Amino acid sequence: MSALLTVDSLVKRFGSGNRTHTAVDKVSFELFPGEVLGIVGESGSGKSTTVRCLMGLERPESGDLRYDGINLRRMTFAQQRRFRSEVQMVFQDPYSSLNPRMTIGRIVAEPLRVNTKLSAAARRDRVVEMLELVGLEARHLARYPRSFSGGQRQRIAIARALVSGPRVLVCDEPVSALDVSVQAQVLNLLKDMQEKLSLSVLFIAHDLAVVRYLCDRLVIMQNGVAVEQGTRDEVYDHPAHPYTQALLEAVPRADPAGERMRRQQRRALIEARTA
Amino acid sequence: MTSLLEPTAEAERESVDADFVPAGTRGYRKVNEWLTPAGLGAGISRGLRGLFGRRAPIVDRVAIVITALLVLIAIVGPFIAPYDPYLAQPVDSLLPPSAAHWMGTDDAGRDVLSRLLTGAGTTLLAAIAVVVLTTVVGVVVASIAALAPRAVDTVIMRICDIAMALPAMVLALGIAAALGPSLGSVVVAMVIAMWPGTTRLVRGILRVTMSSAYVESARVTGVSRFGLLARHVLPNSMDSVYVQASMEISGTIVLMAGLAYLGVGAPPPSADWGAMVAQGREYITTAWWVTTFPGLAITIAAIAFGLLGDAIRVRLDPSLRRR
Numbered sequence: 106m107s108a109l110l111t112v113d114s115l116v117k118r119f120g121s122g123n124r125t126h127t128a129v130d131k132v133s134f135e136l137f138p139g140e141v142l143g144i145v146g147e148s149g150s151g152k153s154t155t156v157r158c159l160m161g162l163e164r165p166e167s168g169d170l171r172y173d174g175i176n177l178r179r180m181t182f183a184q185q186r187r188f189r190s191e192v193q194m195v196f197q198d199p200y201s202s203l204n205p206r207m208t209i210g211r212i213v214a215e216p217l218r219v220n221t222k223l224s225a226a227a228r229r230d231r232v233v234e235m236l237e238l239v240g241l242e243a244r245h246l247a248r249y250p251r252s253f254s255g256g257q258r259q260r261i262a263i264a265r266a267l268v269s270g271p272r273v274l275v276c277d278e279p280v281s282a283l284d285v286s287v288q289a290q291v292l293n294l295l296k297d298m299q300e301k302l303s304l305s306v307l308f309i310a311h312d313l314a315v316v317r318y319l320c321d322r323l324v325i326m327q328n329g330v331a332v333e334q335g336t337r338d339e340v341y342d343h344p345a346h347p348y349t350q351a352l353l354e355a356v357p358r359a360d361p362a363g364e365r366m367r368r369q370q371r372r373a374l375i376e377a378r379t380a
Numbered sequence: 381m382t383s384l385l386e387p388t389a390e391a392e393r394e395s396v397d398a399d400f401v402p403a404g405t406r407g408y409r410k411v412n413e414w415l416t417p418a419g420l421g422a423g424i425s426r427g428l429r430g431l432f433g434r435r436a437p438i439v440d441r442v443a444i445v446i447t448a449l450l451v452l453i454a455i456v457g458p459f460i461a462p463y464d465p466y467l468a469q470p471v472d473s474l475l476p477p478s479a480a481h482w483m484g485t486d487d488a489g490r491d492v493l494s495r496l497l498t499g500a501g502t503t504l505l506a507a508i509a510v511v512v513l514t515t516v517v518g519v520v521v522a523s524i525a526a527l528a529p530r531a532v533d534t535v536i537m538r539i540c541d542i543a544m545a546l547p548a549m550v551l552a553l554g555i556a557a558a559l560g561p562s563l564g565s566v567v568v569a570m571v572i573a574m575w576p577g578t579t580r581l582v583r584g585i586l587r588v589t590m591s592s593a594y595v596e597s598a599r600v601t602g603v604s605r606f607g608l609l610a611r612h613v614l615p616n617s618m619d620s621v622y623v624q625a626s627m628e629i630s631g632t633i634v635l636m637a638g639l640a641y642l643g644v645g646a647p648p649p650s651a652d653w654g655a656m657v658a659q660g661r662e663y664i665t666t667a668w669w670v671t672t673f674p675g676l677a678i679t680i681a682a683i684a685f686g687l688l689g690d691a692i693r694v695r696l697d698p699s700l701r702r703r
Binding site: 160161162185186189190193194196198201202203204205206207215216219220262265 | 592593594595596597598599600601602603604607611612615616
């Protein structure tokens with residue numbers, strides 16, 4: 106099976122001269138059709154920057170970015186159109202990723218307006234269908250983003266990303282700006298959509314618990330380097346890199362007794378080390 | 381809301397952009413998002429909202445009352461003037477303020493109050509015209525800079541830098557002098573002198589808006605650069621542009637009065653405030669009223685418009701808005 110998205114030794118630096126910071130350092134990974142690939146790492150590990158380079162929001166220093174045979178750094182106009190309509194993105198902060206001056210209907214219809222030749226009526230039908238799919242209603246069409254909650258806004262963002270029938274969905278920490286109770290709803294929605302539309306998803310998160318639920322494969326990033334890659338079970342059951350182990354250690358357990366035990370062990374370890 | 385679900389023939393006929401706008405406000409909303417007078421009005425009305433309310437600060441209320449009075453004077457001034465502002469009566473020259481002439485008379489025996497009332501219109505209208513024109517030029521040029529490749533942007537900005545290195549006053553003086561003595565030439569000269577500063581500011585505003593997440597998400601969707609600017613960046617930048625423009629009015633009033641004082645502006649008989657100050661200059665030790673009253677009028681107008689600009693800023697500036 107050939108990869109849908111390929112990132113090959115991507116390098117992105119910020120700043121110039123002595124104050125250069127290498128945000129992404131030779132990161133490589135592939136996204137295969139129909140899978141959910143998680144990119145996990147702490148803040149500043151370069152996971153967002155990687156995706157921003159992929160989406161053309163940042164200009165990388167070097168590296169190869171490919172989508173289905175298209176070199177993303179040297180696209181013809183037609184290729185660009187294709188890439189833009191087939192790869193969509195959901196941003197982290199649903200409070201700032203929706204234009205406050207546009208109605209929900211227009212926001213969700215925008216990808217259709219730019220990427221398809223549908224008539225206004227057909228677009229409207231498609232938008233309503235999409236909004237209903239993400240749990241909103243047709244009566245919300247004429248409202249503005251300010252009258253929606255964070256969870257609803259993220260649903261709107263997901264509807265916008267999916268309305269033109271993309272093959273790849275890129276999610277940049279889509280739930281980390283949301284309340285925990287809402288996070289689960291949005292994650293469920295993403296999972297449903299992924300299964301229903303057989304999407305390939307690139308999912309960024311800093312939380313391994315979230316990722317475990319969604320992802321088939323994982324890339325673990327630290328300080329701009331992809332330190333570990335593997336299937337979900339490999340990474341969870343046999344973490345090879347110390348950073349991955351530390352990340353997994355940080356995930357709280359749902360079982361209070363077990364969690365207490367674990368904490369005691371950890372404390373004992375720290376005491377043993379300091380003594 | 382059912383009408384949204386069942387597109388009518390009428391809805392079909394509407395332009396591509398008209399989908400999904402609140403019922404009843406379809407046309408209005410559509411223009412509001414774009415740069416039409418209606419869109420402008422919506423922004424300004426939001427800026428003025430609450431200025432009349434009970435909770436408005438005293439300063440804001442004073443500003444709005446005085447500016448409203450000035451505008452009123454500018455409109456009805458010529459009709460309520462007690463004397464003919466242009467009729468010279470040498471017999472009555474340089475009379476001090478009295479019951480007959482509240483603000484005295486000038487060296488030609490013309491009533492200062494009448495001239496003040498008559499001149500309000502040209503003085504204020506010219507200042508507002510300058511600000512509106514510079515803002516329009518600034519927005520257009522900054523938009524071109526934002527759309528064009530980086531090299532063009534750089535060239536435009538360097539031109540602005542060069543133009544800004546020259547003092548606006550001197551530049552305007554030179555251009556106005558070259559164009560000849562008329563109010564129109566001063567307005568043109570002021571626009572030429574002021575557009576670089578405005579362009580820079582507007583470009584800064586556009587760049588801030590461009591880096592927001594909703595613009596990025598539109599970009600990722602495949603919206604063209606022009607589409608980004610027209611549908612996302614400009615509608616969300618106009619508030620800051622209005623703030624900028626409203627803050628510029630008072631400076632423009634002072635600058636134009638300065639030019640008129642230096643003899644560049646509406647030709648002699650006309651009653652421009654700055655020109656009136658210049659006229660009374662020679663008699664300042666013997667007849668203070670000839671310069672004082674127009675000078676006071678300029679000061680009051682500048683302060684009032686300045687305060688109004690500030691009040692509008694507090695209400696519109698996105699960086700000051702409560703979250």
